[in-house]
Amino acid sequence: MRRAVIFLILILSAGKTLQAQDVPRMQDAFFEAEYFLLSGDYADALPYYQGIYSVMPDNTNIAYRIGLCYLNIEGKKNLAIEYLEKAAVNPASKYREGLLRQKQAPYDAIFFLGDAYRVNYMFEKAKDAYTRYRSTLLPDDTENITFIDQQIAACNNAPSIMAEPVKFSVVSLGNKINDSKDNFFPVISGDGNSLVYMTSMKFYDAIMFSKKIRGEWAPPINITSELQSDGDQYVSCLSVKGDVLFLSKDDDVNSDIWTSRFTGGTWENATKMKKEINTKYWETHAYISEDGTTLIFASDRPGGFGGLDLYISRLNDIGEWGTPVNIGPEINTPLNDDRPFLIDNGKKLYFASQGQYNMGGYDIFKSELQSNGLWSKPENLGYPLNTPDDNIFFCPAENGKEGYISLTRENEGEGKDDIYRIRFR
Structure with missing residues (x-):
């Protein structure tokens, strides 16, 4: 975490004056963040992605990853929405994983946006996101279609379940x-x-x-x-x-x-x-x-x-x-x-x-x-x-x-x- 904070300070102090020679440093930070993300250490990955995003605010793939981190950190899941909304606007039709130069998010950003809406009790928006994601799936992808249909049904169920709270x-x-x-x-x-x-x-x-x-x-x-x-x-x-x-x-x-x-x-x-x-x-x-x-x-x-x-x-x-x-x-x-x-x-x-x-x-x-x-x-x-x-x-x-x-x-x-x-x- 200390290395991530130091990197973030360096990036923010450099601001928009970063030149081509800073690309290796950005690449190193991206690899660090990816390692933590794949390990499930979302709180450790987050500062690295934030540092990159401060310099590359138009990179919706980084916004997607920041959203994923927030979605997996208790107490901060509401912060995922802003980033996943941006990531889900124009996802890549041909997505390449693990590359800093990949500037657009994958279609999965739409699915996780649905999750972010759902866990934050925004059920109608969640249904819209899930429905949109469902439209990207192939007809023979029955496993994922079944899962998405269940999430849509759950958004319909939730208000009724909440109306009769248990004590x-x-x-x-x-x-x-x-x-x-x-x-x-x-x-x-x-x-x-x-x-x-x-x-x-x-x-x-x-x-x-x-x-x-x-x-x-x-x-x-x-x-x-x-x-x-x-x-x-x-x-x-x-x-x-x-x-x-x-x-x-x-x-x-x-x-x-x-x-x-x-x-x-x-x-x-x-x-x-x-x-x-x-x-x-x-x-x-x-x-x-x-x-x-x-x-x-x-x-x-x-x-x-x-x-x-x-x-x-x-x-x-x-x-x-x-x-x-x-x-x-x-x-x-x-x-x-x-x-x-x-x-x-x-x-x-x-x-x-x-x-x-x-x-x-x-x-x-x-x-x-x-x-x-x-x-x-x-x-x-x-x-x-x-x-x-x-x-x-x-x-x-x-x-x-x-x-x-x-x-x-x-x-x-x-x-x-x-x-x-x-x-x-």
């Missing part, structure tokens, strides 16, 4: 858990005494662990090294007693499910689950039932309904996981269905979905297992728990009466994302 109380887990960093993906053991969650460090996402002592959460311990994680593992769930931790590990080629056991006061090195669960495709999140005999997880393996689907595997008599079974079309959609939590002895399911009746992106849903063995129609948990932005992680507790979630609340909390316990009224 719940919100309590922060306090400054022992929440600090100035982003804290997210909280999972709690069934007995309520163990908590594992993620914290964004400077160069990696750490896995943190805390135990409840006399009703209070103890200062958390960074267990990333105990698990032998390189900062590329993310928590999924804890067992009832808090002695088994499930994680997912993404290596950019695929994602697998891993486990670790808590023995002797420490967490063992995480190990990958066997081929009955993991495949060469993506397995992103798993949840173990209270009795330890049912595993529900998300996978995009062939044979599903599209995107990530939810699957169930059961432990057999010899302690091995059986062949996973797709949970069915009542839950799974043509888009992604992810982050399952199965409670009440397997009778209540909470999950995130892009394809159900939602407000855009992912929303959190619940469904109950009926006497005929089928799942009930998923119920949106409602606004403001769900918003027009992505809402992808909710850990239920107390048989669904409570839950743990990370939220960004203005004028409240220790950092950008803090962990809260909510209780439905």
